[in-house]
Amino acid sequence: xxxxxxxxxxxxxxxxxxxxxxxxxxxxxxxxxxxxxxxxxxxxxxxxxxxxxxxxxxxxxxxxxxxxxxxxxxxxxxxxxxxxxxxxxxxxxxxxxxxxxxxxxxxxxxxxxxxxxxxxxxxxxxxxxxxxxxxxxxxxx
Amino acid sequence: xxxxxxxxxxxxxxxxxxxxxxxxxxxxxxxxxxxxxxxxxxxxxxxxxxxxxxxxxxxxxxxxxxxxxxxxxxxxxxxxxxxxxxxxxxxxxxxxxxxxxxxxxxxxxxxxxxxxxxxxxxxxxxxxxxxxxxxxxxxxxxxxxxxxxxxxxxxxxxxxxxxxxxxxxxxxxxxxxxxxxxxxxxxxxxxxxxxxxxxxxxxxxxxxxxxxxxxxxxxxxxxxxxxxxxxxxxxxxxxxxxxxxxxxxxxxxxxxxxxxxxxxxxxxxxxxxxxxxxxxxxxxxxxxxxxxxxxxxxxxxxxxxxxxxxxxxxxxxxxxxxxxxxxxxxxxxxxxxxxxxxxxxxxxxxxxxxxxxxxxxxxxxxxxxxxxxxxxxxxxxxxxxxxxxxxxxxxxxxxxxxxxxxxxxxxxxxxxxxxxxxxxxxxxxxxxxxxxxxxxxxxxxxxxxxxxxxxxxxxxxxxxxxxxxxxxxxxxxxxxxxxxxxxxxxxxxxxxxxxxxxxxxxxxxxxxxxxxxxxxxxxxxxxxxxxxxxxxxxxxxxxxxxxxxx
Numbered sequence: 196x197x198x199x200x201x202x203x204x205x206x207x208x209x210x211x212x213x214x215x216x217x218x219x220x221x222x223x224x225x226x227x228x229x230x231x232x233x234x235x236x237x238x239x240x241x242x243x244x245x246x247x248x249x250x251x252x253x254x255x256x257x258x259x260x261x262x263x264x265x266x267x268x269x270x271x272x273x274x275x276x277x278x279x280x281x282x283x284x285x286x287x288x289x290x291x292x293x294x295x296x297x298x299x300x301x302x303x304x305x306x307x308x309x310x311x312x313x314x315x316x317x318x319x320x321x322x323x324x325x326x327x328x329x330x331x332x333x334x335x336x
Numbered sequence: 337x338x339x340x341x342x343x344x345x346x347x348x349x350x351x352x353x354x355x356x357x358x359x360x361x362x363x364x365x366x367x368x369x370x371x372x373x374x375x376x377x378x379x380x381x382x383x384x385x386x387x388x389x390x391x392x393x394x395x396x397x398x399x400x401x402x403x404x405x406x407x408x409x410x411x412x413x414x415x416x417x418x419x420x421x422x423x424x425x426x427x428x429x430x431x432x433x434x435x436x437x438x439x440x441x442x443x444x445x446x447x448x449x450x451x452x453x454x455x456x457x458x459x460x461x462x463x464x465x466x467x468x469x470x471x472x473x474x475x476x477x478x479x480x481x482x483x484x485x486x487x488x489x490x491x492x493x494x495x496x497x498x499x500x501x502x503x504x505x506x507x508x509x510x511x512x513x514x515x516x517x518x519x520x521x522x523x524x525x526x527x528x529x530x531x532x533x534x535x536x537x538x539x540x541x542x543x544x545x546x547x548x549x550x551x552x553x554x555x556x557x558x559x560x561x562x563x564x565x566x567x568x569x570x571x572x573x574x575x576x577x578x579x580x581x582x583x584x585x586x587x588x589x590x591x592x593x594x595x596x597x598x599x600x601x602x603x604x605x606x607x608x609x610x611x612x613x614x615x616x617x618x619x620x621x622x623x624x625x626x627x628x629x630x631x632x633x634x635x636x637x638x639x640x641x642x643x644x645x646x647x648x649x650x651x652x653x654x655x656x657x658x659x660x661x662x663x664x665x666x667x668x669x670x671x672x673x674x675x676x677x678x679x680x681x682x683x684x685x686x687x688x689x690x691x692x693x694x695x696x697x698x699x700x701x702x703x704x705x706x707x708x709x710x711x712x713x714x715x716x717x718x719x720x721x722x723x724x725x726x727x728x729x730x731x732x733x734x735x736x737x738x739x740x741x742x743x744x745x746x747x748x749x750x751x752x753x754x755x756x757x758x759x760x761x762x763x764x765x766x767x768x769x770x771x772x773x774x775x776x777x778x779x780x781x782x783x784x785x786x787x788x789x790x791x792x793x794x795x796x797x798x799x800x801x802x803x804x805x806x807x808x809x810x811x812x813x814x815x816x817x818x819x820x821x822x823x824x825x826x827x828x829x830x831x832x833x834x835x836x837x838x839x840x841x842x843x844x845x846x847x848x849x850x851x852x853x854x855x856x857x858x859x860x861x862x863x864x865x866x867x868x869x870x871x872x873x874x875x876x877x878x879x880x881x882x883x884x885x886x
Contacts, residue, residue, distance in 0.1 A: 276814070277814075278414040280817070281418070281463070281813070
């Protein structure tokens, strides 16, 4: 990224969590398709901050804004790639919920089972090579 | 033939052989006693000649970059998600949980073969409807280089539209087939058409064979024949009808049609209506065509093995969805070798290619008499409507009596005829100005500039580098709708195309360049396209071009 932004703190996390569950769409009508913040603003930000500004006191607010723009652009990319962009809001909610559930289950399974499997695999292979070493040593002597 | 070769050498021109003999290393023909190596200037080495024996006088750059694997996988995944949601919505509609707003059969027709349940209608209901606002946009001005679009909104996700009353003005037009800029409402052509309307009226109220044959029609046909360099020509009121009604008059049962994979619907319809056997060769692939021709000559008709009565090759000059140009020298060489007939549909290439706008035959420097049937339309480069067929006098006389379109269709309207006559004379330079030549040059420059810039930016562009039709690949279905909308927000009107006009993962945006576009308009358009390309991540190309200094 062209801007210098600090490591994100946890204050943005609930916002992203909310964004994943329900898309930010106007609930009244399909009046304009500009449901997302103006991305031209984001690109202008990118162009004039080709040289990273010195991180003064104002840098914090601009970085958070730039970060928010970047994240909403990432969310836009996610919508385009998974074709949620063309779905109606209730369909998007269903899709996001299903996807989030599956991702949570994958992460949980990884968290629970990978250490155990890794430990067992290491024991198996070390037992294999260790046993081989002992048998060759016995053969030699 | 030897004298002409020597003359060409002394002019410092490229050395190529005119008799198809394979040339040697530096482009000179071996074993030809008048060629001496020192006459071939080394900097004029032709690198493309070895492939086809000297048929091409200029480089033929056509590239179709392969779809990146990740993009293809994601596109299929996107279509999969949409299919699942499509089934869900169909289920809700069937069980009346949701109101059904599209066309369905009535209760009495339920026992017949369904009209609305195959995949294309599934696709129409569940994808096309969601992004339908990018198509059929009503415009309210002449579709020149800039036009006005009526603003509309939809409150029920594109099932119905309402007009807000506002008009979006001065939208740059990158979608109209306006190659030479004759779609205008001021100027010489318009004044001439207005005068003719005052004299002849607008309706003709008859067919050509009854009372509808005006002097203007005869004048038009003579002019078209002179423009193309053929013996005679005939004009029809509708380009689609020219193809679909005249191919059945030319071929019938017992004939063979060899048609390109990506031919237009009118050619396909005409071929099917004729009743002849149709075989399809791969797009622009001369090896495939030659194999089919050889099989046809060797084996003859399917069961009886009798020779085919006629073999007709159907090709187009420029293919509008790919932007590719037909390899005409090779097709003509094959046609002569195997004694087949050639039907060339120059709908997009007439007026747009060639140093004086006479189409793809002139672009390659070939003889118009080699093409048996030259067909084209007046819609694209001449700013009018209708189609023509040009060829030998016997052919045209035959078509005049046997073609459905000539016998039954109403003849062309006089102001349209006058528009064609004036614009054709302008292109040929016979109206006394250099306007036609300027426009042709402007179109060629615009084409080169636009294509080059888009490729430098990193988009995947299909087609020949000389064709004014520029398809830009989008691939993912959500990006089709997003591209159309974002470009309109930035005041540029584009045409986006998806299935079924293209293969399902290869959806694209198609730009049609025009001589009416100035460099500033093209620069604005390019800037906006680059912006939207960054926003939607469309710059898929893995080739990198060194930017030229111009």
